[in-house]
Amino acid sequence: MQTLLFGDGRSVEVAPFTTGLLKWIGNKQRMAHEIVSYFPPDYGTYYEPFLGSAAVLATLQPKRAVGSDTFAPLIEIWQTLHRDPGTLKHWYRERYNRLMSGEKVAEYERIKASYNRKPNGADLLFLCRSCYAGVVRFRQADGYMSTPCGPHNPVPPEAFAERVDEWYRRTQGAEFRRMDYREAMALVRPGDLIYCDPPYTHSQAILYGAQRFRLRQLLTVIGECKARGVYVALSIDGTKRSGTHECKLPIPDGLFDREILVNCGRSMLRRLQMGGQTLESEVVADRLLLTY
Ligand SMILES: C[S@@+](CC[C@H](N)C(=O)[O-])C[C@H]1O[C@@H](n2cnc3c(N)ncnc32)[C@H](O)[C@@H]1O
Numbered sequence: 545m546q547t548l549l550f551g552d553g554r555s556v557e558v559a560p561f562t563t564g565l566l567k568w569i570g571n572k573q574r575m576a577h578e579i580v581s582y583f584p585p586d587y588g589t590y591y592e593p594f595l596g597s598a599a600v601l602a603t604l605q606p607k608r609a610v611g612s613d614t615f616a617p618l619i620e621i622w623q624t625l626h627r628d629p630g631t632l633k634h635w636y637r638e639r640y641n642r643l644m645s646g647e648k649v650a651e652y653e654r655i656k657a658s659y660n661r662k663p664n665g666a667d668l669l670f671l672c673r674s675c676y677a678g679v680v681r682f683r684q685a686d687g688y689m690s691t692p693c694g695p696h697n698p699v700p701p702e703a704f705a706e707r708v709d710e711w712y713r714r715t716q717g718a719e720f721r722r723m724d725y726r727e728a729m730a731l732v733r734p735g736d737l738i739y740c741d742p743p744y745t746h747s748q749a750i751l752y753g754a755q756r757f758r759l760r761q762l763l764t765v766i767g768e769c770k771a772r773g774v775y776v777a778l779s780i781d782g783t784k785r786s787g788t789h790e791c792k793l794p795i796p797d798g799l800f801d802r803e804i805l806v807n808c809g810r811s812m813l814r815r816l817q818m819g820g821q822t823l824e825s826e827v828v829a830d831r832l833l834l835t836y
Pocket residue numbers: 568569570571572573593594595596597598599600612613614615723724725726741742743748752755756757
């Protein structure tokens with residue numbers, strides 16, 4: 545496998561797009577343009593089966609795409625953006641006004657309690673923008689959202705509405721569906737492109753809640769897609785560590801043709817685990833593996 549460091553082997557130039565709609569741990573917003581620059585110049589439908597905050601999809605702005613994730617409240621947000629962006633603006637404004645006109649932490653806790661009674665996109669949208677460090681954390685046993693209120697003020701509704709308009713425009717070609725990655729990857733046809741950004745580290749499994757994910761299974765499915773003439777790009781945490789665990793990656797020989805190290809600065813997740821300290825010396829590079 546050929547390893548390319550920062551810059552070689554790109555096939556398209558894409559402008560950075562760093563204005564996120566959702567705050568999502570492990571999001572690729574800052575480096576999405578770098579990732580996209582290694583995608584093939586021509587492909588059929590773009591699939592992103594671990595969609596999260598859709599940073600890569602919105603940077604790419606594909607003509608035809610299927611964005612999917614197993615997390616229902618998240619997909620509710622994306623489907624609502626697609627169907628009726630005004631509703632997203634309303635969800636945000638209504639909660640922002642409550643938070644800013646009442647006792648901030650108590651209002652935040654009320655919104656969190658509403659989410660935890662019945663997980664839903666409207667509350668999640670606001671919580672991810674107002675919670676501590678933008679890290680939406682779920683209890684593994686039952687999916688209970690546990691992050692406290694952040695010290696910052698969330699962006700005003702007018703600024704958020706502008707983001708919604710921009711994101712609406714950028715995601716016009718996409719269809720959003722709630723499904724497991726295996727279901728999504730069974731839909732692809734020769735010439736399509738899949739970008740996978742799975743929750744591969746131990747800490748991410750905790751952050752995203754109860755979903756079970758096995759990298760080995762994903763690698764098998766990627767092999768099947770490659771054999772059918774589909775392009776696959778896979779992001780992997782370049783540090784290979786999660787807390788005290790060394791993550792050994794079971795990547796079969798010959799599955800990927802290229803590996804690229806994408807610079808992503810310091811890790812948000814690590815900052816939180818270190819009790820708010822930043823690790824100035826630790827520059828993390830994400831690995832991008834390509835089957836083409
Ligand atoms: C690392 S995040 C993706 C981050 C995304 N690239 C971004 O920029 O925000 C992984 C996502 O995979 C989703 N997920 C976990 N298990 C899944 C599964 N079996 N099938 C599909 N999605 C899954 C999680 O809900 C989470 O949103």
